[in-house]
Amino acid sequence: MQPISNSKNQLISSWQIFIDKLDEEVIVVNDQHQVVLANDSAKNRFGIHSIQSYKYSCKKFYEHFCEACEHCPIDETLKSHKTSSFFFEKTAGKGYEVTTIILPAGLEDEEWVMCTLKQTRSHNDLKEKAQNVSDIGNWQVTLDESLRVVKTNQYTFQFLGLTKQTLEKNKPLFTDLLAPEYENSFLEIIKAINNNNYTRQLRLLVNRRDNSYYGGNATIGINNSGESTYYELRISPISFPEFGSREYYDNIRLQNFIYIITQQMVQSQTVSEGYRDIIYSIAEVLEANVCGFLHQGAGRQYQVEGALVNGTYYFNEHDPTKTKDKIRALTSYLKQDDYLIISAVSISNSEIKESLLQLKIESFLSYPLKHQNRTVGYIFIGLPYAFVWPESKIDFVRIIGSIILQNLLQQETREKLKRLNENFINIFDNSSDAVFIVSLNGQILEANQTSTVLTGYNKRELLKKNVSEISKAEKLDLAQVQYEMLQSQQMIFGTELIPRKGEKIPVETREKMIRYQGKLAILVIARDVRHRREINRMMVQTISETQDKERKRIAEGLHDNVGPLLSTLRIYIDLLRNTELVQQEIEDYSNKMNDIINEAIDTVREVSRNLMPGVLNDFGLKEAVSDFCNKINQTGVIRVYFKYSVDNTKLEDNLKNVIYSLIKELINNSIKHAQASEIELRIHENAEGLQVEVVDNGIGIDIERQLSKSYKGLGLKNILSKVNANSGKVTILDVDGFGLSIVFPTKKITG
Structure with a gap:
């Protein structure tokens, strides 16, 4: 069994209050035939003290009582959205009538059906005339398009105290036979039937000739089979100990309005239209002059989704009189965890007394709409007179609040999905x-x-x-x-x-x-990795060309410097081998050969030092670069200013060699091509790693030309390839001469 969400639990609690007020045996099942709710009458009938929602199937709940699953009207009701019923006989002369109707719970993932089980007589017994109130039969009434009575059955007298003949002769408006407060709810049902032809149910209170009241459960359908439209009513009497009690029928009226309000929300074309219809209905049934609800929007600010204030309806931004500001000002005083009730505003000490009196409110009720410990909004109602709120009307507000809460949560979900969809489309398309x-x-x-x-x-x-x-x-x-x-x-x-x-x-x-x-x-x-592949190809080519250049330079150095010395040494060796020499000549040749060997050793050592300076290996990067700069300064051709400030960075040997070779290449380029007289060299730490900056006061270089494919030199390309190979970043500095900044990511020394 899946866990039940908090919002659904709140909805279950609200509808539980509603069905517990019904004396018939009622269960509410979902479209999987799982029992969601059951009222006390049903639990008492089947000996169940408590139920857990979605735990039982209706077959398990009824066990062997019903024994008529093959005739069950629930699936028919789910399919047609029409009221369905059937009769089964339990014992001789006694049976049960099962009536099912869609319960508009406002859920997107499932539908609920209210199943009412009513004990009645067998079909044969129903044909006999009832002799007392408890045996009164159903009142069958046919109305024309203008809602006048055109046909009725023999049970008219028990309901109205009028004969069948009198009623059919006078053809009164059916609405004139109802208690005044039930007229609008009846007209709403007729309107709904005209829209979709569904059969509807509601409870009605009719006004008898002796000014007493008589109640009944009404099933209303439409007949369009002929040229004219007729409405068929079947009204079953309500026979309870409270029969005739005004308070009891007030409760029935509230229950009717709950049904009407949920239908309005389901059938409305837009959310705004549904909110408006709900607010007007609440105001009518509670005789309120102020009614509406607030919704916590973006930035946790409350906005008025809809409000009826002294005959004027406000919604969205349509508020020329700033009435919504007065309503919104109430939110700071509303209780977060419970409803707020003020029976007589004028004599209260409430902080919102003045605000309420400005809105002509004398009695006030607000109820928080909460979801997962978050206050989503408030429903608020104001009456123009002092009023002690009975529990039945507080329950009514609570149920309506649950219906509104479900719609607000669905509205939030739709808006969130819309934003997510817009973000996805934006990312997707761009x-x-x-x-x-x-x-x-x-x-x-x-x-x-x-x-x-x-x-x-x-x-x-x-x-x-x-x-x-x-x-x-x-x-x-x-x-x-x-x-x-x-x-x-x-x-x-x-x-x-x-x-x-x-x-x-x-x-x-x-x-x-x-x-x-x-x-x-x-x-x-x-x-697309074409560009990346081209860069990789250029890097490999540049590295290869750099290596070839370095090999050529080494070869030329050995050839030009060591080669002649070795050739001279061979001549002296041949002379010693093939010529008869005196002792003095041998000594002279030996000294000369020794000098040549020493010179060759010095030349090889110089070539080796150029490749890997000994001072770099022995003393580190700072001393090696400083030694190189001193040698440049001794020439007097150019002046190099060197500054080193690295304390907390660990340098790998490979990176030291790369930095040293880059500095030599950059300074040599300035000497050869920049016509510079001064060079500033700085090595320091920053947030990204180790930074090397070289700036000269020369004439600068044509960067685009050096980076073009047609340029044959390797200078800047060679530098970029070395930097990229070591995950570095190059920045051309905006200076008068030429400036370059290179940053290598490095590890900091900790502890």
């Missing part, structure tokens, strides 16, 4: 990636604007295609899609898009299983 929604058999169900640009097909054409028609995927087995997506989230869309024209487009895709229009589907996001 994504820079191609986005598809694909069915589990590969059919494209939805596609965004980017997908049409990328593939060259318009949206209508895409929605006619299968994903396999526009993608290249090896062994795309659509039968395995569901399993693969649920088990491993593997890509099923392929690695290339096939556009209408042109070459295949490499893409990177991500997939996620979603529900689309109530069914499982796959959300596919395809990113």
